[in-house]
Amino acid sequence: MVRMNFVFQIFFAALLISGTALAQTPTTPVTKKIRTIIVDAGHGGKDFGAHGGYEGGLDSKEKNITLQIALKLVAELKKQLPDVKIIPTRTTDIYQSPPEKADIANENHGDLFICIHADAVALQTGRRQTGSHQETRYHVKKTGKGRRRKTTSTPYTVTVPTYEYYKIGSQRTGTSIWLFAAHKTKDKLDALLKNEELEIESGVDSVYNNIDFDTPEGRIRAKIYADRYQKKSIKLATMVDQEVDKTDRPALGLYQRQKGIWVLQATNMPAILIETGFITNHDDERYLNSEKGQQELAECIGRAVKKYKDDIDHTAAIAAVAEKQKASATDYNSEKNEKYTDRTKTILKRIDLKQANFKVDLYDDGDIDGDIVSVYFNGKAVLSNKTLTDKPLTLNLTADPDKTENELLIYAENEGTIKPNTALMVVTEGGNRTEVRITSDAKKNGVVLFIKK
Numbered sequence: 486m487v488r489m490n491f492v493f494q495i496f497f498a499a500l501l502i503s504g505t506a507l508a509q510t511p512t513t514p515v516t517k518k519i520r521t522i523i524v525d526a527g528h529g530g531k532d533f534g535a536h537g538g539y540e541g542g543l544d545s546k547e548k549n550i551t552l553q554i555a556l557k558l559v560a561e562l563k564k565q566l567p568d569v570k571i572i573p574t575r576t577t578d579i580y581q582s583p584p585e586k587a588d589i590a591n592e593n594h595g596d597l598f599i600c601i602h603a604d605a606v607a608l609q610t611g612r613r614q615t616g617s618h619q620e621t622r623y624h625v626k627k628t629g630k631g632r633r634r635k636t637t638s639t640p641y642t643v644t645v646p647t648y649e650y651y652k653i654g655s656q657r658t659g660t661s662i663w664l665f666a667a668h669k670t671k672d673k674l675d676a677l678l679k680n681e682e683l684e685i686e687s688g689v690d691s692v693y694n695n696i697d698f699d700t701p702e703g704r705i706r707a708k709i710y711a712d713r714y715q716k717k718s719i720k721l722a723t724m725v726d727q728e729v730d731k732t733d734r735p736a737l738g739l740y741q742r743q744k745g746i747w748v749l750q751a752t753n754m755p756a757i758l759i760e761t762g763f764i765t766n767h768d769d770e771r772y773l774n775s776e777k778g779q780q781e782l783a784e785c786i787g788r789a790v791k792k793y794k795d796d797i798d799h800t801a802a803i804a805a806v807a808e809k810q811k812a813s814a815t816d817y818n819s820e821k822n823e824k825y826t827d828r829t830k831t832i833l834k835r836i837d838l839k840q841a842n843f844k845v846d847l848y849d850d851g852d853i854d855g856d857i858v859s860v861y862f863n864g865k866a867v868l869s870n871k872t873l874t875d876k877p878l879t880l881n882l883t884a885d886p887d888k889t890e891n892e893l894l895i896y897a898e899n900e901g902t903i904k905p906n907t908a909l910m911v912v913t914e915g916g917n918r919t920e921v922r923i924t925s926d927a928k929k930n931g932v933v934l935f936i937k938k
């Protein structure tokens with residue numbers, strides 16, 4: 486997902502404005518600008534979170550550290566992004582359940598959810614000798630046999646060392662960023678569907694609102710949204726990691742977890758959780774409790790969010806231009822020159838057909854970022870200059886009876902704002918459905934072959 490360079494961005498915008506025919510009815514939603522950011526100070530009140538109970542530690546509590554960093558981050562974001570609403574989940578030491586935190590994010594229609602936490606590891610116990618003391622032990626002697634058997638104990642005194650036990654601070658230091666692993670299990674989707682506190686009700690403005698999950702199309706759209714959050718979450722997490730990497734402390738990278746990050750799976754927006762540092766480490770705990778450390782972390786996260794916002798807003802602006810243009814564009818159907826012959830073909834899949842007629846639905850896979858395609862079936866244009874969105878471009882096709890191999894070729898007219906041009910193709914034939922991910926770019930055409938036996 487490399488951004489286009491600036492010159493090409495200008496060129497692409499100009500191309501859209503020049504009135505190049507872009508057909509297809511406008512659909513929603515396209516990428517939205519960032520208007521609201523939710524900052525969550527992890528834990529709070531009776532929920533202390535982790536604590537640094539090791540020898541030589543400050544005995545600090547995670548809930549206080551997260552609050553201090555979150556407050557500084559809120560101030561930093563307000564300064565950096567004056568036109569964005571910054572909403573903290575809490576500003577004092579109060580308890581909030583994870584569903585309450587997620588509700589705050591969802592009810593405020595957040596475009597981004599940032600959770601601040603501090604890490605801890607299980608501590609090992611050490612011991613040291615502090616002196617010695619006397620202990621009474623017994624020599625036990627057995628005499629005689631049968632009924633006459635007797636046991637006698639003779640006491641004696643020994644000197645033994647006295648030990649003191651203590652917890653050893655952990656070695657690990659650094660900042661890591663956690664994401665919810667939605668793409669692996671579709672848990673985010675399942676969570677959104679199952680959770681009653683987070684119902685997909687009309688009051689909550691969510692992209693999931695208008696989706697009918699009982700239809701295959703609805704489920705595909707939902708998958709696309711879940712995937713889109715995931716991509717954006719990874720984008721932001723990577724930017725935070727890069728900013729931390731510029732400091733003196735270790736940037737530990739990105740991690741994914743399927744279970745146990747309730748707030749991340751229950752929010753209808755891109756979400757990341759930052760484990761700012763290890764409360765169980767001597768240096769990290771001091772850093773996390775210091776004004777300087779808290780401010781440095783807030784500034785790192787703030788800079789990353791600013792970058793992320795600029796990037797997303799730019800994508801949104803281009804998508805909006807495309808949307809506007811589409812409304813006034815005339816349909817454009819005949820593509821005389823077979824321009825696709827200039828590029829190489831990549832065969833992405835072979836699908837065996839049981840019958841001659843089949844349906845092909847094309848969606849944008851991931852970000853709705855203005856990917857435009859033309860589609861050729863057995864060398865004939867069947868779609869020209871169509872924008873991929875979350876609603877399908879549908880083709881009802883019939884296999885050529887004289888051919889065993891029927892070729893469907895996707896030609897990328899552009900690469901959207903996020904390279905390459907990616908489409909999700911869903912083929913329905915009889916009762917069978919097949920999904921194919923299509924990638925095409927300025928050098929390669931994506932090809933799917935339909936084999937009629």
Ligand SMILES: [Zn+2]
Pocket residue numbers: 527528534535547602603
């Ligand atoms: Zn925590």
